[in-house]
Amino acid sequence: MSQQPGRTGEPNKAGEFGLIAWIRQHAEPQAQRSSHVVFGIGDDCAGLRFTPGREVLVTTDMLMDGRHFLTSQHTPEQIGRKAMAVNISDIAAMAGVPVAAVVAVALPKNLGKMSASELAHGLERGLESVAGQYGVALVGGDTNAWNGPLVINVTVLGETTDRGPVRRSGARAGDWIFVTGPLGGSLESGRHLEPRPRVPEALALHECVPLRAMIDISDGLAGDLGHILEESGHLGAVLEAAWIPIHEDALMIARSSGRNPLDHALHDGEDFELCFTVTPEDGARLIAQPPAGLELFQVGVITAEPGLRIRTEDGRIAPLEARGFDHLRAAGAGADS
Amino acid sequence: MSQQPGRTGEPNKAGEFGLIAWIRQHAEPQAQRSSHVVFGIGDDCAGLRFTPGREVLVTTDMLMDGRHFLTSQHTPEQIGRKAMAVNISDIAAMAGVPVAAVVAVALPKNLGKMSASELAHGLERGLESVAGQYGVALVGGDTNAWNGPLVINVTVLGETTDRGPVRRSGARAGDWIFVTGPLGGSLESGRHLEPRPRVPEALALHECVPLRAMIDISDGLAGDLGHILEESGHLGAVLEAAWIPIHEDALMIARSSGRNPLDHALHDGEDFELCFTVTPEDGARLIAQPPAGLELFQVGVITAEPGLRIRTEDGRIAPLEARGFDHLRAAGAGADS
Numbered sequence: 001m002s003q004q005p006g007r008t009g010e011p012n013k014a015g016e017f018g019l020i021a022w023i024r025q026h027a028e029p030q031a032q033r034s035s036h037v038v039f040g041i042g043d044d045c046a047g048l049r050f051t052p053g054r055e056v057l058v059t060t061d062m063l064m065d066g067r068h069f070l071t072s073q074h075t076p077e078q079i080g081r082k083a084m085a086v087n088i089s090d091i092a093a094m095a096g097v098p099v100a101a102v103v104a105v106a107l108p109k110n111l112g113k114m115s116a117s118e119l120a121h122g123l124e125r126g127l128e129s130v131a132g133q134y135g136v137a138l139v140g141g142d143t144n145a146w147n148g149p150l151v152i153n154v155t156v157l158g159e160t161t162d163r164g165p166v167r168r169s170g171a172r173a174g175d176w177i178f179v180t181g182p183l184g185g186s187l188e189s190g191r192h193l194e195p196r197p198r199v200p201e202a203l204a205l206h207e208c209v210p211l212r213a214m215i216d217i218s219d220g221l222a223g224d225l226g227h228i229l230e231e232s233g234h235l236g237a238v239l240e241a242a243w244i245p246i247h248e249d250a251l252m253i254a255r256s257s258g259r260n261p262l263d264h265a266l267h268d269g270e271d272f273e274l275c276f277t278v279t280p281e282d283g284a285r286l287i288a289q290p291p292a293g294l295e296l297f298q299v300g301v302i303t304a305e306p307g308l309r310i311r312t313e314d315g316r317i318a319p320l321e322a323r324g325f326d327h328l329r330a331a332g333a334g335a336d337s
Numbered sequence: 338m339s340q341q342p343g344r345t346g347e348p349n350k351a352g353e354f355g356l357i358a359w360i361r362q363h364a365e366p367q368a369q370r371s372s373h374v375v376f377g378i379g380d381d382c383a384g385l386r387f388t389p390g391r392e393v394l395v396t397t398d399m400l401m402d403g404r405h406f407l408t409s410q411h412t413p414e415q416i417g418r419k420a421m422a423v424n425i426s427d428i429a430a431m432a433g434v435p436v437a438a439v440v441a442v443a444l445p446k447n448l449g450k451m452s453a454s455e456l457a458h459g460l461e462r463g464l465e466s467v468a469g470q471y472g473v474a475l476v477g478g479d480t481n482a483w484n485g486p487l488v489i490n491v492t493v494l495g496e497t498t499d500r501g502p503v504r505r506s507g508a509r510a511g512d513w514i515f516v517t518g519p520l521g522g523s524l525e526s527g528r529h530l531e532p533r534p535r536v537p538e539a540l541a542l543h544e545c546v547p548l549r550a551m552i553d554i555s556d557g558l559a560g561d562l563g564h565i566l567e568e569s570g571h572l573g574a575v576l577e578a579a580w581i582p583i584h585e586d587a588l589m590i591a592r593s594s595g596r597n598p599l600d601h602a603l604h605d606g607e608d609f610e611l612c613f614t615v616t617p618e619d620g621a622r623l624i625a626q627p628p629a630g631l632e633l634f635q636v637g638v639i640t641a642e643p644g645l646r647i648r649t650e651d652g653r654i655a656p657l658e659a660r661g662f663d664h665l666r667a668a669g670a671g672a673d674s
């Protein structure tokens with residue numbers, strides 16, 4: 001039922017603001033320049049060609065109004081950019097190369113003062129700007145209108161490099177744990193709306209040393225490192241409080257949040273920095289000679305003893321809860337309680 | 338942000354009914370049996386392997402409560418089956434082989450008497466039953482909870498056979514137009530909830546003769562044939578009213594709908610039969626010797642003269658409007674007006 005304007009029982013109405021028709025007109029010239037695209041919008045499926053011998057990566061994310069963005073506060077372009085970026089970030093997390101995307105949207109019929117075509121075209125501009133930046137071809141989609149809130153679902157396909165994928169499950173006791181940038185305060189500051197997927201960073205790192213395990217930080221360092229520990233066979237980790245890079249947004253937010261900056265850095269979501277582990281030898285090499293333009297921060301070590309712990313600045317080691325965090329509620333949205 | 342339980346800022350809550358965790362437990366054993374799956378749920382992306390030299394097909398569809406199904410009337414299993422089937426049908430429409438699927442859902446927090454886990458597990462059973470039937474591995478997804486209605490988005494990946502894809506754009510003047518089964522009344526009868534993607538039919542046909550253009554009938558024969566005409570370069574067609582196979586559901590519905598059965602057959606959506614064109618020589622061959630088990634119906638011919646027309650039983654040729662049809666409104670739902 002996809003890949004064409006108005007395939008939803010309401011062709012004429014959908015046609016008026018046909019996101020997909022518009023994508024076809026605006027994004028197809030670019031998509032057709034991609035050597036991966038055999039055919040894009042205008043068929044029941046898109047047809048893609050991947051590099052022989054590479055694995056195809058696929059990831060999907062649904063973003064909903066009141067939960068991952070707020071149509072009352074954020075522009076359609078911002079929402080489109082975020083929807084594309086969070087998916088590309090998942091490709092980065094495996095040290096893959098993003099290739100193509102398909103998009104499905106549920107557009108609210110009641111848009112207040114914004115017209116349906118303004119919303120659709122704004123979303124498209126946002127989707128396209130991030131896609132274009134990362135060489136991702138927008139090859140198809142599905143537009144629907146309904147009485148519910150805005151929902152946007154993006155699926156990104158990518159491929160591994162000849163170094164293969166970096167999975168969550170490859171960490172081993174003794175590995176050093178790194179992050180690619182300062183953490184915390186992304187949601188409160190609005191930085192989460194402009195995520196910059198760390199694709200070049202992941203590829204440069206993977207080219208430089210064998211990465212053992214990697215994840216992008218979307219639920220907070222503690223939570224996402226927890227996934228690496230779990231997938232790698234119930235390992236543990238000791239984080240060093242003094243080593244964790246704290247984003248200036250976290251410092252600012254902490255003045256009024258009642259939480260300390262470290263807590264923001266550990267638990268805030270949607271930083272989209274990479275967290276990865278390497279052998280101590282490779283870790284030392286990365287510190288001595290990081291890939292050009294990359295800022296790397298060792299934040300701890302993997303342990304055979306299960307459980308996530310943190311060494312505070314006074315030298316004590318305490319368990320660290322991988323607690324979740326309600327993104328938009330944290331940002332004061334309160335729209336999803 | 339995908340491929341794991343609870344990656345939505347509310348890990349514990351999502352974990353309670355974690356659809357993805359449940360899929361992992363239930364579907365992964367099957368997914369791991371697929372030779373296409375390198376790794377499935379538990380990473381930021383799924384990793385897939387496709388047959389060298391084949392094109393990768395991708396299609397995505399978003400289904401929303403009140404629009405494509407009604408949680409008040411349809412079971413979670415039915416909704417899950419439909420969400421998977423409509424996507425597999427898009428792969429069938431290109432004579433492709435479906436391979437893998439990723440799923441994203443927005444689960445309503447307010448479910449009435451159904452628990453969130455009942456809904457999630459029902460959806461999963463539905464998704465999995467259709468996926469399993471067509472050899473599709475469920476390799477990942479994204480579960481979210483919100484205050485809005487149920488939304489489910491499925492993306493299916495497939496690959497072409499060595500005969501290549503059948504596109505919409507390949508029809509030529511003189512081609513004979515066929516459908517694979519009787520049409521009409523799918524929505525009103527509830528048949529749309531149990532779509533049977535015509536994958537084996539498409540593959541058998543494509544093996545038998547070169548198919549020039551094909552589409553699955555989701556918006557009605559007139560509308561979907563219209564897409565073939567448009568994509569093939571503003572061609573036209575003459576349908577033969579007497580030849581169009583009318584589903585018994587259309588006959589039944591017509592008794593009370595105020596529309597005649599032919600009108601249902603031409604314009605009702607979600608039949609999921611295939612509509613395809615072949616040369617007259619191949620058409621004659623298909624009629625003389627259809628692939629085993631297939632019922633084929635010639636419904637008309639492609640013309641160089643643009644526009645969709647129909648020859649009525651009295652011999653007159655009249656223009657046929659490719660008008661859309663509001664699916665659930667037609668079914669008396671009225672939930673999306």
